[in-house]
Structures are given as structure tokens and as C-alpha cells.
Amino acid sequence: MTENVRSRMIEFLPRLRRFAFALTRNLELADDLVQDTCERALSRADQWQPGTRLDSWMYRIAQNIWFDQGRAAKVRGELTDLDTIAELSGSDGRTVTENRLTLKSVFETMERLPRDQQVLVALVCVDGLSYKEAAENLNLPIGTVMSRLARARQAIAAAVDGRAESKVVVLEERRGGKHS
Amino acid sequence: MENIPDEELMAFADGELPATEHARIEALLTSDLNLRDRLQPFVVSRAVLAEAFSEPMHLQIPDRLIKTVLNSPISPASATRLPAKSRPITRLVDGLNDLFFSAGPQFGYAFAVSALLATGAGLGWFAAHRSMTPGGIVQTASLTSEIVADPALARVLETGPSGAAALADGQISIKPVLTFQSQDGKFCREYDLAAEAGKHLSGFACRQSGGAWHVVFQAESKAAASGYETAGGASPALEAAIEKFSDGGRIEAADEAALIAKGWGAPPH
Numbered sequence: 323m324t325e326n327v328r329s330r331m332i333e334f335l336p337r338l339r340r341f342a343f344a345l346t347r348n349l350e351l352a353d354d355l356v357q358d359t360c361e362r363a364l365s366r367a368d369q370w371q372p373g374t375r376l377d378s379w380m381y382r383i384a385q386n387i388w389f390d391q392g393r394a395a396k397v398r399g400e401l402t403d404l405d406t407i408a409e410l411s412g413s414d415g416r417t418v419t420e421n422r423l424t425l426k427s428v429f430e431t432m433e434r435l436p437r438d439q440q441v442l443v444a445l446v447c448v449d450g451l452s453y454k455e456a457a458e459n460l461n462l463p464i465g466t467v468m469s470r471l472a473r474a475r476q477a478i479a480a481a482v483d484g485r486a487e488s489k490v491v492v493l494e495e496r497r498g499g500k501h502s
Numbered sequence: 503m504e505n506i507p508d509e510e511l512m513a514f515a516d517g518e519l520p521a522t523e524h525a526r527i528e529a530l531l532t533s534d535l536n537l538r539d540r541l542q543p544f545v546v547s548r549a550v551l552a553e554a555f556s557e558p559m560h561l562q563i564p565d566r567l568i569k570t571v572l573n574s575p576i577s578p579a580s581a582t583r584l585p586a587k588s589r590p591i592t593r594l595v596d597g598l599n600d601l602f603f604s605a606g607p608q609f610g611y612a613f614a615v616s617a618l619l620a621t622g623a624g625l626g627w628f629a630a631h632r633s634m635t636p637g638g639i640v641q642t643a644s645l646t647s648e649i650v651a652d653p654a655l656a657r658v659l660e661t662g663p664s665g666a667a668a669l670a671d672g673q674i675s676i677k678p679v680l681t682f683q684s685q686d687g688k689f690c691r692e693y694d695l696a697a698e699a700g701k702h703l704s705g706f707a708c709r710q711s712g713g714a715w716h717v718v719f720q721a722e723s724k725a726a727a728s729g730y731e732t733a734g735g736a737s738p739a740l741e742a743a744i745e746k747f748s749d750g751g752r753i754e755a756a757d758e759a760a761l762i763a764k765g766w767g768a769p770p771h
Contacts, residue, residue: 328713331571332563339558339567344551352558357570364574365653428554446516447551453518468509472544475512475551479543482550 327367330376331360337449341381344444345388347429355391359384378451382459385441392437424482431481438462439474446471504530506537515544572765575656576713651707651715659691659707659715661762664755673697681753681761682744684708689753689766690718692744704740706747709766719743 338359342352363370363383370379432440438460445456457467506527513519514527531538651659654670659678662668667677679692690708705720721739753761761767 327576328571332568335563335567335571336559339561339563340555343558344555349558349561353564353567356567360567360570361574364571364576366577368577424550425554428550443551444555447548448555450552453513453516465509468512472508472512475547476508476543478551479547482546483543 326372327364327370327376331363331380334377334380337377338380338384341444341449342384342388344432344448345385345440347432355384355388358387362387378455378459381445381449385459388441389437427481427484428478431478435474435477436470439470442467442471443474443478447475506530506540508540511537511541512544515541515548569765573660573713575651575653575660575715651717655693655695655707655717656715659693659709660713660766663762664691664758667694667696679704681758682748682751683753684747685749687749689761690744690747692740706740706744708747713766718747 335356338356339352342355342359343349346352346355359380363380366383370376432443435443441460442456445451445459446453451459453464453467453471456471457464460467462470510519510523510527514524517524519527527537531541650656652670654674655676658668658670658676662676662678664678664680667675670676675694675696677694677696679694681689681691684690688708688710690706692706693704695703695705701722703720703722705717707715707717709715719740
């Protein structure tokens with residue numbers, strides 16, 4: 323049974339990293355969170371009911387650790403990985419800039435959302451859980467989940483939409499002076 | 503015009519509506535431009551979010567995470583079966599004698615009489631009783647009593663090379679001494695524990711198939727009042743216990759390092 327837990331955890335690692343990345347917006351911090359989550363999950367493996375979903379259980383552990391870390395992380399000042407991501411977005415300068423601005427808007431808007439909304443966004447929009455599963459994870463009524471999630475997504479869409487052409491232009495002008 | 507709440511539009515975008523309701527909204531959207539505008543943020547946000555955080559899915563998983571999953575101490579599956587006997591002790595600073603033994607209310611500690619151990623008779627592997635000698639305390643426990651090593655001890659046994667001491671909780675030094683294989687094929691490690699107070703314990707623990715380390719034997723190694731220890735070395739009781747338990751040989755440093763590196767041969771292969 324226990325080896326089964328370990329191998330299932332390894333299969334689950336990519337998704338757990340993505341979830342942690344959505345919460346931390348930083349790959350290094352995400353991996354720290356994943357590591358803490360796995361350690362805690364294994365140390366409590368007896369609490370997991372075989373037959374129930376390992377992913378939901380581990381997301382719950384991850385989000386609890388992340389909630390606990392919230393204050394400390396704020397004090398340290400979180401970093402985001404916009405530079406890394408920009409490199410992945412392609413060689414076309416304009417595409418990079420636009421993608422980067424979109425990501426920047428998404429990251430910044432996520433940052434400003436209440437933490438439970440960030441978790442909801444990560445569970446539903448990033449990982450693809452259903453409203454019901456997300457509601458169970460956060461111990462919230464499904465109606466509450468839907469209204470909070472709707473607000474969070476409106477904020478994110480507005481931010482992406484709101485970073486209008488003008489901002490792209492401004493940034494590209496700056497780029498011309500600074501980088502090349 | 504019908505007033506469709508935001509939540510329902512979002513559920514439409516996410517495919518969470520029942521078929522009839524989905525079809526109804528779909529029909530409304532063909533004629534209602536305002537409704538389309540309100541739907542847009544939910545479609546956009548989902549696509550943008552999925553893309554924004556997709557990077558970890560394409561990256562290689564770092565070794566440290568794999569190692570964590572393979573090697574982190576696991577709570578024993580038996581904890582639910584035998585709660586009193588296999589509860590791990592989590593507080594290292596409560597006193598060395600209490601450290602590496604679970605202390606369920608009706609279980610007590612597993613002790614054996616030191617005289618018995620010294621003679622090699624009645625080693626008491628399966629004893630779940632306690633008795634104490636006036637001098638130092640000699641403790642022993644059997645695999646069947648499922649005495650789970652403290653997480654800090656388990657961590658050092660799992661990952662530390664023999665001969666290197668590690669400090670747990672800044673107070674207790676844990677040093678694996680040597681590695682051997684038990685007669686039933688488990689990997690076992692002798693270890694020394696030393697606290698600031700000058701109190702020393704030595705013992706050995708064996709790794710279970712699930713990855714948990716169970717303390718098989720542990721005794722004070724330098725208790726002044728006891729006559730069973732040899733200067734600077736393991737007590738005769740410990741040596742006798744290991745001799746009784748091991749398959750005869752000890753595992754060399756290189757093999758030990760290889761075992762540690764692959765998590766003691768832990769699956770998955």
C-alpha cells in the first residue's frame with residue numbers, strides 16, 4: 323500500500339507543481355511547496371483513505387501549507403518568474419512582449435486576489451477540477467465557490483483586457499532604450 | 503430580456519451546466535450581444551490561466567522532489583491497525599529514554615532485563631513488557647511490536663552515510679555506525695545517539711518494506727551505573743543483539759552509498 327502511495331505521488335508531481343506554481347508564481351517556491359507537501363502527506367499517509375482521490379487530498383495539504391506560509395512570504399517579498407517565462411514564449415519580439423504583458427497581468431491580478439480565490443482559480447482553471455471538487459477541497463458551499471470564482475475570473479479577464487495596446491507600446495519603447 | 507447570473511454564465515463556459523440548461527443559454531447567446539459580452543471574461547480567463555501556469559507540466563521534475571517522495575518517512579499503514587504500538591514519537595527533546603519508543607497508554611515501553619540480554623538468553627524479541635534494572639536501562643523491542651523510529655532518526659538512517667553524525671533539533675547527535683542485512687533480508691543500521699547531557703544510546707533499526715524504520719534494539723551505551731558497556735564501544739547486549747539478528751556480514755561503504763542513493767531499492771522501478 324505504502325509503495326503504491328509513493329508511486330502515485332510521483333505520477334501526480336507535474337500537476338502538483340503546476341498547482342503550486344499557480345499559487346506561488348515562482349518555480350523555486352513552487353518546488354519548495356511541493357516538497358513540503360509530499361513530506362507532510364507521507365508522514366500522514368495513514369490518514370489518506372485508499373480508494374479516495376490522492377490528488378484532492380494532496381491539494382488540500384498544499385493549500386494549507388501555503389495558507390500558513392502566507393504571512394511570512396509576504397514579508398520576504400515574493401518573486402515571480404516572468405523572465406523565465408518570457409524566454410519560453412518565442413523569438414518574435416512583439417509576441418514575447420505581449421505574452422509577457424499578459425502573464426504579468428495574470429500574475430499581478432492573482433497576487434491581489436484573496437487567497438481562497440487564488441486556490442479556487444488554481445483548482446478549477448489551472449488544474450481543471452469541477453466546482454464540486456473545489457468546494458469539497460475548500461470546505462465551502464458550491465454556491466460560494468461559484469460566486470467567488472466568477473469574481474476572480476472577471477478580475478483576471480479585466481486585467482488582461484485592460485492592459486491595452488497603449489501599454490504594449492510603452493513597454494516596447496522602453497525595451498528599445500534599455501535592452502537592445 | 504432574461505437575467506442570467508454571472509455564475510451561470512461561468513458554468514456554461516466551463517461546461518458545468520446540465521444539457522438542457524446549456525442548450526438554453528446557447529440559444530440565448532445567439533441573439534443577446536450583452537450576454538455574449540458577459541460570457542467573454544469567463545472564456546478568456548480560463549484559457550489565459552491554463553496557459554499562464556502550464557510551464558511545470560513541460561519541465562523535468564527535479565531530483566530533489568523524486569527523492570523526497572521516495573525517501574520521506576512514511577506513516578506506517580499499521581498505525582490504524584495498532585495505534586497504541588506504532589504511534590511515532592515526534593518530540594525529540596522529551597528525554598532520551600523516551601525518545602525512540604512509542605508509548606501507547608496500555609503498551610508501555612518494551613524493555614527487557616539487561617541480564618538476560620547480556621547472557622544472550624531470552625532476548626525477548628517478542629516481548630512487549632517492561633522491566634528495569636537498577637542501573638542503566640536496557641531496552642529492547644521486537645519487530646512485531648512495531649516500534650517506529652522518530653522521524654529525525656528515520657531521516658538520518660534513510661539518507662546518512664555511516665560514520666557521519668547529524669544533529670537533530672540542534673540537541674541530539676545521531677550517527678549511523680554500520681549497515682547490515684537481517685536474516686529476513688531487511689536493511690538494518692546500527693546507530694549512536696548522543697545528547698548534550700552526555701547521555702548515549704545505541705541501537706539498531708531495520709527498514710520495513712514500506713520504507714519505515716523500526717527500532718529493534720536500543721540501550722544506553724555509557725551509563726555509569728551499568729556494568730554492561732565496554733569503554734567507547736557498543737554494549738555487549740547490542741553486539742549480541744546484532745549478531746543474533748544479522749545475516750553475518752556488514753555492508754561496505756560503497757554498497758551502502760548505492761543503497762542510500764536509490765532509496766534502499768525502493769520501488770517504483
